[in-house]
Amino acid sequence: xxxxxxxxxxxxxxxxxxxxxxxxxxxxxxxxxxxxxxxxxxxxxxxxxxxxxxxxxxxxxxxxxxxxxxxxxxxxxxxxxxxxxxxxxxxxxxxxxxxxxxxxxxxxxxxxxxxxxxxxxxxxxxxxxxxxxxxxxxxxxxxxxxxxxxxxxxxxxxxxxxxxxxxxxxxxxxxxxxxxxxxxxxxxxxxxxxxxxxxxxxxxxxxxxxxxxxxxxxxxxxxxxxxxxxxxxxxxxxxxxxxxxxxxxxxxxx
Amino acid sequence: xxxxxxxxxxxxxxxxxxxxxxxxxxxxxxxxxxxxxxxxxxxxxxxxxxxxxxxxxxxxxxxxxxxxxxxxxxxxxxxxxxxxxxxxxxxxxxxxxxxxxxxxxxxxxxxxxxxxxxxxxxxxxxxxxxxxxxxxxxxxxxxxxxxxxxxxxxxxxxxxxxxxxxxxxxxxxxxxxxxxxxxxxxxxxxxxxxxxxxxxxxxxxxxxxxxxxxxxxxxxxxxxxxxxxxxxxxxxxxxxxxxxxxxxxxxxxxxxxxxxxxxxxxxxxxxxxxxxxxxxxxxxxxxxxxxxxxxxxxxxxxxxxxxxxxxxxxxxxxxxxxxxxxxxxxxxxxxxxxxxxxxxxxxxxx
Numbered sequence: 001x002x003x004x005x006x007x008x009x010x011x012x013x014x015x016x017x018x019x020x021x022x023x024x025x026x027x028x029x030x031x032x033x034x035x036x037x038x039x040x041x042x043x044x045x046x047x048x049x050x051x052x053x054x055x056x057x058x059x060x061x062x063x064x065x066x067x068x069x070x071x072x073x074x075x076x077x078x079x080x081x082x083x084x085x086x087x088x089x090x091x092x093x094x095x096x097x098x099x100x101x102x103x104x105x106x107x108x109x110x111x112x113x114x115x116x117x118x119x120x121x122x123x124x125x126x127x128x129x130x131x132x133x134x135x136x137x138x139x140x141x142x143x144x145x146x147x148x149x150x151x152x153x154x155x156x157x158x159x160x161x162x163x164x165x166x167x168x169x170x171x172x173x174x175x176x177x178x179x180x181x182x183x184x185x186x187x188x189x190x191x192x193x194x195x196x197x198x199x200x201x202x203x204x205x206x207x208x209x210x211x212x213x214x215x216x217x218x219x220x221x222x223x224x225x226x227x228x229x230x231x232x233x234x235x236x237x238x239x240x241x242x243x244x245x246x247x248x249x250x251x252x253x254x
Numbered sequence: 255x256x257x258x259x260x261x262x263x264x265x266x267x268x269x270x271x272x273x274x275x276x277x278x279x280x281x282x283x284x285x286x287x288x289x290x291x292x293x294x295x296x297x298x299x300x301x302x303x304x305x306x307x308x309x310x311x312x313x314x315x316x317x318x319x320x321x322x323x324x325x326x327x328x329x330x331x332x333x334x335x336x337x338x339x340x341x342x343x344x345x346x347x348x349x350x351x352x353x354x355x356x357x358x359x360x361x362x363x364x365x366x367x368x369x370x371x372x373x374x375x376x377x378x379x380x381x382x383x384x385x386x387x388x389x390x391x392x393x394x395x396x397x398x399x400x401x402x403x404x405x406x407x408x409x410x411x412x413x414x415x416x417x418x419x420x421x422x423x424x425x426x427x428x429x430x431x432x433x434x435x436x437x438x439x440x441x442x443x444x445x446x447x448x449x450x451x452x453x454x455x456x457x458x459x460x461x462x463x464x465x466x467x468x469x470x471x472x473x474x475x476x477x478x479x480x481x482x483x484x485x486x487x488x489x490x491x492x493x494x495x496x497x498x499x500x501x502x503x504x505x506x507x508x509x510x511x512x513x514x515x516x517x518x519x520x521x522x523x524x525x526x527x528x529x530x531x532x533x534x535x536x537x538x539x540x541x542x543x544x545x546x547x548x549x550x551x552x553x554x555x556x557x558x559x560x561x562x563x564x565x566x567x568x569x570x571x572x573x574x575x576x577x578x579x580x581x582x583x584x585x586x587x588x589x590x591x592x593x594x595x596x597x598x599x600x601x602x603x604x
Contacts, residue, residue: 075475075480090471091469095464103461103462104476111458113482114457
């Protein structure tokens with residue numbers, strides 16, 4: 001097996017006396033879609049925050065392509081190839097839908113410190129941004145201000161920003177949360193498409209079991225911040241720890 | 255053509271375009287349209303303040319960074335030119351050296367302040383700028399050997415910019431002297447600086463600043479190193495403010511704490527940017543014009559209004575010329591209440 005693109009080694013964070021993520025060691029490989037599951041408060045989003053750098057780890061390391069990136073800032077990690085879509089929509093509310101995506105494309109093109117040219121004259125950035133909007137079916141809302149967008153479309157845009165960034169490691173934090181039954185498939189199809197490319201690593205926090213069954217190559221279970229199970233979907237779902245600690249409660253919810 | 259000059263940032267409102275055109279024509283032809291020492295002085299002040307307020311808008315309106323040190327940078331540029339002209343003699347080389355040194359010092363100072371405070375939180379920066387600006391103001395008034403203290407410095411600009419220099423007889427009844435040239439140095443300098451800033455805010459860099467203002471957390475997460483952009487914007491804004499100060503010094507041939515460094519000017523800048531409309535650049539033009547005109551002519555206007563209503567009870571007292579500050583305050587409150595996005599924001603909404 002090839003060396004992992006992303007790995008965490010004993011990754012731990014403590015908030016006061018509370019251990020939110022407890023010595024999680026896990027490796028992720030290119031082309032693999034890993035679903036991260038666990039009850040609310042299990043530390044899934046916190047684990048994401050540690051990997052993408054929003055929170056500094058109390059102990060342990062994050063390795064990207066074998067290099068320790070634990071000391072790097074969020075933007076450094078993003079440029080190195082870790083991209084993230086957020087659970088709570090996190091956009092540029094008073095800018096247009098197009099401008100939101102264009103900013104990501106511009107960041108990727110390394111044009112941010114260009115003080116002289118006119119942003120609107122960069123045809124290649126404009127085209128790339130419009131292509132993304134077409135892919136996520138938001139091209140019809142191109143010039144709308146984000147704050148006027150429906151919740152479902154904001155969720156789509158959240159995913160669009162990550163797709164525009166096209167990182168080596170995609171991190172989706174409940175991408176379909178709060179979306180209607182009609183809207184969710186657009187996002188799920190995009191994730192399935194990315195998976196089919198087989199050249200990206202996808203981490204997916206998700207509650208909906210049907211989604212996990214269809215998409216995941218592998219499932220890891222977090223429980224009270226610790227890694228409780230790790231393996232292919234059938235094995236993990238059948239395991240005692242999942243049945244007791246997680247599946248039972250989730251199934252009742254569903 | 256116009257689109258290229260304005261960097262593609264069109265007024266997007268016919269009324270706004272008309273008002274901006276009118277202001278441009280009035281300022282371009284001020285010595286001919288409104289001959290008189292006081293009117294031309296007002297026009298020069300408007301030019302300088304447009305640049306000063308626009309540079310502040312770059313910081314506040316685009317970058318979302320609150321600074322109280324803008325007059326300090328303005329003062330650094332003004333004192334730079336003043337000291338160069340005092341010690342190097344009245345040449346254009348002294349102006350260039352003074353302006354360049356002022357802009358550079360302002361940028362370096364902004365860099366240091368920014369690097370130390372913008373890493374943490376933007377509010378920290380506001381507090382530090384307040385402290386540094388106060389310290390510099392005290393320093394300038396204490397170092398009277400160098401800066402002239404509270405009295406300031408009076409100095410000579412190049413002969414070609416003084417009233418004694420004549421390069422022709424009269425044109426439309428206006429004396430063609432160095433004072434006229436001096437006005438055009440200020441006008442053209444301001445115009446170029448303003449257009450440069452319009453260029454910057456419409457560049458990819460300007461868009462990143464807007465993104466940071468909107469959501470710095472996400473800007474970082476899509477790969478922009480927020481602190482770099484904030485520091486760069488602060489330096490740029492400080493350098494432009496210093497150049498505005500240099501132009502002001504050339505025009506006044508005097509610098510002092512009250513004309514360049516005082517907290518009152520800082521408050522004026524804030525009022526202008528809020529009244530005009532933050533994050534629009536054109537708001538600086540409208541805000542600076544309105545407020546400078548009000549400061550210079552509201553008193554006269556009220557004097558006239560007061561004499562018109564003579565005999566009516568209470569009204570003459572209310573409209574007494576001495577109450578002009580009260581009315582300026584009322585105007586400010588009304589404008590913020592009715593135009594929360596500034597005059598430009600209101601006009602663009604149609």
